[in-house]
Each structure stands twice: as C-alpha cells, then as structure tokens.
Amino acid sequence: MARNVQISFQPSGPTVTVPAGRTMLEAAISGGLQITAICGGRGTCHKCRVKAPGYPGPPRRAEREAFSPEELAEGWRLACLCKLHDDVQVEAVPAEDYAAKSFCQDDQPLIPLRPNVQRWNIELSPPVLADQRSDWQRLRDAIGAGGELRIGYRVLRAMSETLRRAGWRVSVTAIGDQVVEVEPMHLRPPLGVAVDIGTTSVVAMLVDLTTGKAATLGAHSNSQSAHGADVMARIDFSAAPGGTETLQREAAGDLLRIVHECCEQVSANLRDIYEVTVVANTTMAHLFLGLCPRYVGVSPFVGVTNGAFTVSAADLGLNLHPGAQVYVLPGVAGFVGADTIGVLLATGLHRISATVAAIDIGTNVEIVIAHGGRLLTCSAPAGPAFEGGEIRHGMRATAGAINTFVVDDNGMRYTTIGGVKPRGICGSALVDICAELYAYGLIHSGGRLLNAADLADAGHPDPLRLVERVADLPGGVRSFMVASGEESETGQPIHLTQLDIRKFQLAKAATLGGLQVLLSELGITAADLDELLIAGTFGSHIRVERALGAGLIPQIRPEKVRYVGNAALEGARMVLLNADCRQEAEELARRIEHVESAARADFQEIYVESLGFPAAELESGGVVPS
C-alpha cells in the first residue's frame, strides 16, 4: 500500500493528498490547479515554477539553469522535477501573466477558457463479471460526458490494448465531441495554434489549451509571394494546372515551419497540437484549403465557400496530431474574408453603440464599420506597397530598412531598423516620406514630385534646398534621393521615384476610398466617427500624424485613432480558447453587410478623390478631403 503525502498550494490553492513518489506537478494537476508545463514534465520548458523553500534536497541541473542564484536561495523549484516524499507547502505559483486576455476590454481581462479541445486524465475501474461494460462504454462513463461523446475509428482500434497497458490510467483528448486520442496518462498539455495567413506574411501563435496561455509566437513571409505579390496574381497562378496545389503546399509549409520553430522553443511536440484556427483573406483562405479561387477573381467574384470550414489537418498536409483539426473562420463575401471576422471578434465592434471603423491594412485592405446597429464591410486591393513591394528601393521591415523619415527646421533625417546603414525603404517610411515631402511642398496635392522649375512656377519657398535632391534618373523617372550612395550599405543612392509615389497613392486610395464608400453607404462622414481602429502589423508601425498628413486615413482628430495590433490573429486565438466564439463568428458573418465597391455608382468618383493628398489642413471636427 503506497504511503500518502500532502501538499498545499498557498496562498489560495488547494491542498492535495497523493501517493508518495508523485511529482508536485502531478499533484497540482490532480488538485485541479493549472500549472503550465508545455514539455509535459521533462524539465525542459522551465514553465512550472513554484516557490517551496521547505522542499528538501539540492536543486537539479535544470533548476540551476531555470533560476538565478537568488531565486534558488528563495526556494524556487520546477514542480515537474520535485517528487514528494514528505508533506510540503508551496508558497507561490507565478501569476497567470500570459492568461487569456480579451483584446480591447481591459475591465474583462479573461475570456472564459472553454476550448474545443478537451483533455481528461482519468483512472478506470477494470471490468469484472458484475460490470461487463465494453471498454469504450467504460471510458465514456468515466469521462462523464454522457452519450454525446464519439470516438474516432483509429483511436478505437488501439484503445483496448492501451487501457490495459496503461493499467487503466489514461489521458483522453477530444476535439468537439470526437475522442481523438487515448494514451497512457501523462502531463503534456494539449496545444493549439492560431494563425493569420496574410498575402505577404504568415503569423502564428502556439497556445497551451489547458491554461489558455500563449506559449510562443512566430512569423514567416508567405512563400506564395514567389508567384505574385497580390491576390490577383495568386489567383491567376492558381488557375493554371497544378497551381492551386502548389500554392496550398506552400501555405501549409509556411505554417508548419513557424509551428515547428515555436515547438522547438518550448520543447513541445508537433503531435501535441490538436487544433489550428485560421483567419485569412478570402483568397488566402481558399489557397490554404486547396480550393481554387479563380471565380473569386472575376465578376461576380464568388468563392467556393465563405462559410466556416472544418477540415482534418492531415488533409492539408499538416503533420500535427493525426486527429488534429483545422477550423477556418467564416468570411463574408468577395474579398472580405475571415480576417475581418477575426478583427470584429477581437475589437467587439458588434457589441458597441458608438460609430467606430476598423481598418486592417495589408496587401489587401479590409474595412469594417459599426454604426447604429449596422455592421458594414468592404475590401480593397492596396497592393504590396505598404509592405515594401513594387517600390523601386522598397524592402520588408527588416534590418537596414529606412523606417522613419522626418523634415523639420534642422533638415531631413531618417532612421533605419537596427541602426545600420540603409538598404532600402519599408512601408512606414514610405508613408513618412510622402507625408513630409507633401507638407514641405515638394509633392503637389495631385501627387506630382516637383523639381526646381516647378517650385519656382508655384512660388514655393525651399528653405532646406531639398529640391536639389530631386533629379531625373536614367530613363527619365523623376526621383527624390532619400539617402546618398555614400550613406547606403550598397554604395548606391536610395531613391523614392515618381512611380513609387503613384503606387503609394493607389494603395492609400484603396484604404481611404474603401472607408469613404462605407461612410457614404451609411450616409455619414468621417467626422461622425467616434473612433478609428488600425489593425495589422503594418498598421502598428505607422505614425498617426503622418497617416493623416499623407491622407492615408480621413482628416479626423489624431486622438480618435487607435492601434489594435494584429486583431485578426487575436480573433483566431479567441476561437481557439473558447469554442462558443465559433457560433459568434458565424452569426457575425451572416449579420455583416458586404458592400461591393465596384457595384456602386459613386465608386469611381470616391476613388479618384481619394488618390490625392489632403487639400485642407486638419480641422477640429475632421473634414472629408474634397
């Protein structure tokens, strides 16, 4: 008969009695206390920190790696390595610092943790003549989920041997109502992945589904970019023989690469990933699923499906847990995809009474607006300019990219990412340069880059003699020299060309014009906006004043503009942590009204108006550029 020991978790945790020899982590879990232990108790992830100065014996090597000498002196240990031979008291378990947080509402910090993936660690009573329930019935009864739970065929085939080999102590994992794993009992938590597949970048987050904590985050450029920078190019490629299959493999490959790196960082296993939730624009969602988006690309722009879709991860070439599922959030219509629904979920726009717009800026721009109980959305192709694409010296926001640009009384200055010699211009500097040169008077409100003769004609002053940096490049393209050959990494000067300015204008017209279309549809103006949320990775790098100065957003008061980070990804994470969010997402997708800009009579006019730089200075109430 095993001797029992008692462990109490202070200040507010349970007191648990377990057989001697169990670890603190096992005791914590059997007491219902959620301690993160991504590595499943192998001492490698260093997450299961507890303060137990009364625990005897010297720290083990993993503990000496995990803690500072001061922490070790205070009695910090890794719960997975400490076997219990006597009663002990744990004084502290770290606060749930990464706990599931709602995105916008800081007064409601936790979304209820109710993931679609469930795990039970249970011990069964073995069958006897007086209790002849079948193995599956016995397991189902022990789980207590009643007749609702089903079991996968592959799992059923191995189950009876597993139960007996494990001495009837097993870990059972279900996705929804389907049991997908029965294993000898262990402590590795089930994991999930939330992913945002953008036209240019893929971002994913690995999440511990028993605690709701984010384990780690990773990103990768979208490998499909080799077949074209924007969604139309991808759609063209997808329609060629084998095109969709190639793009699908690339999308799955990018995700796997990120997830693999995330797992390595926290000593987790791909096989412990049971669910992936996905946001993406319509085209990216089609391609990730291997659905050819060719009819999305031609009028009347219809997809294969816009609804939420669940598919086995294995069908998409993702070698996670063999029973793992992928849930793609529902899209809306046309080019407005699941990313917009993700933004809505995360920002809670559908639950407020104010008039608020959210713009998710990427290669494709999606806009959603809440006003008077209605939710409207549209999308517009900005092209890759904001991500440095199709700009002569454009580059992604990595080391060496010029990322800020300013003109003031002391002259013009720029900074680079990493503080190294400049190699090119990234999206945020593109906005800066256009805004600053326009404010200085070197760019005309129609977008033309002015040379010395133009300036003289217009009678503009040029106190800093910046016009000397304007010249025609070989081939006749007028350009502004941002950095000289002496300053640059390559020895070649870095220019912003007239064509680059045109690309910027087209991208900003998509953004601003899209918003104007929705405002017009509602019969209101930008001045009526209570708030303007800017989402997306690029969005968080631009500066409000420059976005206003360049006319990327309408002329409202800067304090009304707020960055909300990667809200689409946050939406995917919410769906991962709380299965009820799926129904909410699906209801939103049905409720939201999609405005097809091209179908509107006034679209051309709005679009052309949005191409120009803002004619008026910022006014207190905000004005629509006219």
Add this chain to the structure above:
Amino acid sequence: MARNVQISFQPSGPTVTVPAGRTMLEAAISGGLQITAICGGRGTCHKCRVKAPGYPGPPRRAEREAFSPEELAEGWRLACLCKLHDDVQVEAVPAEDYAAKSFCQDDQPLIPLRPNVQRWNIELSPPVLADQRSDWQRLRDAIGAGGELRIGYRVLRAMSETLRRAGWRVSVTAIGDQVVEVEPMHLRPPLGVAVDIGTTSVVAMLVDLTTGKAATLGAHSNSQSAHGADVMARIDFSAAPGGTETLQREAAGDLLRIVHECCEQVSANLRDIYEVTVVANTTMAHLFLGLCPRYVGVSPFVGVTNGAFTVSAADLGLNLHPGAQVYVLPGVAGFVGADTIGVLLATGLHRISATVAAIDIGTNVEIVIAHGGRLLTCSAPAGPAFEGGEIRHGMRATAGAINTFVVDDNGMRYTTIGGVKPRGICGSALVDICAELYAYGLIHSGGRLLNAADLADAGHPDPLRLVERVADLPGGVRSFMVASGEESETGQPIHLTQLDIRKFQLAKAATLGGLQVLLSELGITAADLDELLIAGTFGSHIRVERALGAGLIPQIRPEKVRYVGNAALEGARMVLLNADCRQEAEELARRIEHVESAARADFQEIYVESLGFPAAELESGGVVPS
C-alpha cells in the same frame, strides 16, 4: 426556346410538363414519381416498366428483350428509353412489388422511407453581381436543408468546376448531414446494402434508396471459417500477430464479393453504393471493424465497444462510393450482438404485451424474450453442427445434402437437395435423424445410440430392424448408417456417429438451455410463452415437430412456433431505409437486459438438463424437460 410536352401517369400519378426530348423516366422523376431504374437509364436493368400504348415508334432491342410479345402488344415500354416528343399518357406503372415491407406486421406493409442517404436533383441560378453567394451557399440554399448541411472536403474541392461544367444542373447526395457527392445531373439512384455477417455465412441485400426496393440478394460462406468454425477459434486467431487484420480483410472481401455480384445482376455500379448497414454477432462485428475481440473471449467477456458505430467504408477496405459509410447496429454485451437488435427491430418484440421469445439459430445462438414490459437476452455457442460443421459426414445445405429424414411404418426414407445421390448430411437432417431415431427408440434419452444388445436389454421393439444399420466403425465409434455405399455419390456409406449425436446434443443444449435461463430469470416456464419465433436461415429449414421431438426447443404446442426468416438482416434493411430506426436500435440496446448465463448459479443444472432428449411426450400446455 425548348417546346414543352405533357405526360400523365395514370391511374393516380402526376401530370408533368417537361421540355421535349426528355425521357419518360426523367419526367417521372421530376414529377416526384419513384420508378426503379438501378442502371440509371441505360436500358440495361429492365426495371422502369410502364404501359403506354399511345407512345409511338417500334420497341427497341432492350425492350424486345425485357418484354414478351404479348406485353409489347399491350404497349409496355422501358421509361428510360422513351423520349417524349408529343403528349402521352401512361396507363400503368407496376405495383411496388418489392416495396419496403415491415417484417411481421402485414397490416402495416410499408415502413416510411426516410433513408440516411438523400439525393437531390437540382438546377441552380448562376451567380450575378446582385447575388454573390458562394458556390456552396448557393447549392445549400437550393437544397433547402438550411444551415444543417455540411460538405465533405474532397467534394468541396471539386464542386465549383462541377457546377460550371454541368451548367448548374447537378445531382447532390448526402449521408446524414454531410454532402458526399456533387455530380452533373443523372438518374442512377443511390444504393445501399444491408448485411448480416454470420459466423458461417454472410448474406447481403442491395437496395434502391429512392424507392426502398430490394434490387437483389446474395450470400457467401464466411471465408474466416478457414481459421476455425466458431467464434472462440476466430478470437484465438485474432489475438495472434496480424490475425485481426487478416480476418478483417476476409470479412470485407466476402461482403465485396457479394455486393459485386449483386451489382452485376442489375447493371449497377459499386460507386453508387453510399451506405452499408451491418448486423453481426459481437465477434463478427469486431472482426469486420478490425477490432481485436480477444477480451470478448475471456472472462469477464468485454468487447472494445458494443455501441452503434459509424465508420467510413474506405477505412474497412470497401471500395464503394469514396464517401460511403458503414453503420454497425449496436450490440448488447458479451456475445449478444447487433444481430439480436436486428431481430428485435424486425419482429417488434419490444412493442408487444404478449410473452414471446425469438431464437436466432446459427453457430452462435442468440435468444431474446419479451415479458411484462421487460426484454431479456442471452447467447450460447451452438457450434457449427447446425450448419453441417464438425459432423463426420456433415455438409452445408447444398446439392447432394440429405436434408430430410423420416421413419414411419413403411421404413426409413431421406431426401437430398436437388434430388441427386447423397453426399452428406446437412443441419436440418441432423435434427430429423436425431428426432426420428429417438422416437423410434434407437437413441436413448441420454443420447446413447443403442445396438442390438442394448435394445434387447431395454426390451424395445424394432419392427423395421433399423438396429441392423448400427455398427461400430473402425476405431470403435458406434454409428448409424443413413445411406449405404451403393446409394451414395462417393460409393462410401454415410453415417451418423455417436459423436455426431453428442455434437447435436451440445448444440441443442445451448439453444434450449439459453432459453431456459431466460425463462428462469423471469420466473416463468415455457408454457407461459404465447409465441416462439425462430429466426435465421437454418431455422427456416427445420420442421417444428422434429425440433420438438429432438428437444431443440421446449415442449410447447407446435402452432405457437413461427419462422420469421432472416430477421436480423431485415433489421439491417429497416435501418437502411429509415434513419429513425437507428435511434430505436440504440434505445433498444440500452433497454435490453443481458443475462450472462455463466454467471448464474443454476446454469450448470439447466445446461445438463437441456442436453438430454425430451423425457415426456408433448403436452397440451407444454412442459419443461426434466
């Protein structure tokens, strides 16, 4: 603009308007009239018969093959071959002669046709800018099943091209709420298969799921018999490495062989089979599913699962429609399997107030009894004797088998199947011979075969001098010569040995003993039975008087005994035709009480009592052999 023509189906069918050029079959289907056409309108199955003397033009070759000259003169045609160019009147469509019939209740001839497999032939409106629903949304809306319908991943990937290639006219097939096929519109009906997997034989029925009609029936001996005649031998084999996989492949192979033959007979296609419903005993169900039944074979006799189970046909190696599903009816416990639930569904025992028992006689015997609102069941291993197995000159009931045996004042006589020279003894003759020799006095009530000396000791008369046919074979086994070497096909005499009689006694003790256990559990006797139903293929070949004479069933009045054929298979067919029967089956499985004979204190006594031949003559109230 296509010209329209009108066709009216008399006497009670619809009048339908269709574009000229459509066939009568197409018109019938679009008018909601279910005409069987297994071959999908290729003129090969000869099922779509209609009487339309007004239809012009000479009969085509397929019609001349399908009808007699008299029928042709009366105006009989094949609806699939008759294109409509003018209005026409159909005078008769054959009665639904094979229509879904409830098994026992002749006053309720039809079970409502509500199969789990559904088919829609629909025409969609193509997308336009004012209607940008995705392809899947459009299809789902047209079907009108609302948000409940889901679509399989494989189908979704091909759907958009199919819709356009088919000009938006498609046939859609769903299993439950899952769309598994979208094809250009066609007329081949979806098919289903009901199957009874017995230890010795596999029987299957191909069914048209739009009309509920049975297309054809087939059978095959169970190939697993090579690894042992009874379930215990199969269980032993299954536990060896690769054993379960071998037996699974054999079970699937047997089913495929039958289904393939059935399809050939009616020019149907394996790909048109969408669902298979299965009844089987516990062991056979495990093996068909590839679940190792080793723990069914040892105390406390628990299976992997007894519940209803749905699995993809492809997972079982059945190359039917790629989305086809297999539904195995729920079993009860121990050796009492889905076949018993099938018998219950078909006989409706659970809905009556009388006291009725049903015995399904096979290598494994399952017994169920309804009394006072309770349902009790048990099983017993009869061994293969009833199917000619393990009997010295035993054989299956095929040509050359002695199938009846009688002793009367004129002497002894036998008949053979096919009227040819005898080759052996099948199960029904085994019962006959034992019953007749016991009645004549040549078998003692304990089962001993008497020789001349025994007869003299007992003072038995032997008017026909049958004792002269009793002799000790080489090796010392006492035997009765049923047919001489001159009479037999092989030139060798055909004997019933003392060991054969013992085998029969063991088999009958399982049957009778099992029933006695249930009667005892209920505190009643055989005299309380209002009816005794005998199910199973073997059951329908034995004669009531002989079954009573040999003590295979308790001594009740012969008119209380009724044959119900393969009731288990009928249960599988009901489940195939009406999805609601699944819930009924699952409720029955929960409700029925399983009696584990071996766990009862009085089982040994009952079993030993059941071994002997009936001590008393048949009495009016029925008596239990004592």
